[in-house]
Amino acid sequence: MTEALIVIDVQKDFCPGGALAVAEGDQIVPGINALMAESPVVVLTQDWHPAGHSSFASTHPGAEVMSMTEMPYGPQVLWPDHCIQGSDGAKFHPDLTVDRADLIIRKGFNPAIDSYSAFFENDHVTPTGLEGYLRSRGISELVMVGLATDFCVNYSAVDAAKLGFKVTVRRDLCRGIDMDGSLAAAEIAMAEAGVILA
Ligand code: VGL
Numbered sequence: 001m002t003e004a005l006i007v008i009d010v011q012k013d014f015c016p017g018g019a020l021a022v023a024e025g026d027q028i029v030p031g032i033n034a035l036m037a038e039s040p041v042v043v044l045t046q047d048w049h050p051a052g053h054s055s056f057a058s059t060h061p062g063a064e065v066m067s068m069t070e071m072p073y074g075p076q077v078l079w080p081d082h083c084i085q086g087s088d089g090a091k092f093h094p095d096l097t098v099d100r101a102d103l104i105i106r107k108g109f110n111p112a113i114d115s116y117s118a119f120f121e122n123d124h125v126t127p128t129g130l131e132g133y134l135r136s137r138g139i140s141e142l143v144m145v146g147l148a149t150d151f152c153v154n155y156s157a158v159d160a161a162k163l164g165f166k167v168t169v170r171r172d173l174c175r176g177i178d179m180d181g182s183l184a185a186a187e188i189a190m191a192e193a194g195v196i197l198a
């Protein structure tokens with residue numbers, strides 16, 4: 001059975017110096033490149049927001065960066081502006097072997113809904129199309145790596161496990177934001193969903 005490597009959001013804005021920098025985010029790039037070289041199927045995800053996205057604190061007058069708000073689909077962190085479509089920060093890390101990817105799937109382009117997961121937007125019902133792509137290629141096992149462990153990797157891994165994929169998260173090839181204990185909570189959520197934390 002075919003296995004796919006899913007590389008989550010290894011973009012400049014999530015690396016040191018970026019708008020929503022994850023500590024050591026750039027340090028996972030060499031290891032991911034090595035894993036890509038030996039993976040039969042490689043998919044990259046790219047966080048890809050329009051300017052003025054509803055997940056940006058700047059879109060909500062008076063709101064502080066990293067504060068919480070209530071959206072029609074549930075609680076939402078208000079982030080600094082990041083990964084704006086076409087911007088430098090939305091580009092992949094310059095050392096990532098992007099050419100190796102079979103598919104690049106973008107998410108977060110819907111102005112009204114954030115999308116942490118590579119499978120569903122944050123309303124948990126709007127699909128990105130990735131499930132259909134993987135299934136039609138006969139893929140049932142996924143290895144996930146990337147940024148950030150506690151947000152996009154976590155949501156993607158949990159959704160994939162719920163959809164019936166066998167999911168392994170390579171913790172050594174992920175880095176987290178860890179706001180208010182979100183990293184520990186994410187590891188519990190992934191383990192409870194049946195994700196293998198390697
Ligand atoms: C992410 C926050 C906002 C991520 C994306 O890739 O984990 N986090 N957008």
Ligand code: ZN
Pocket residue numbers: 047048049055082083108
């Ligand atoms: Zn985002």
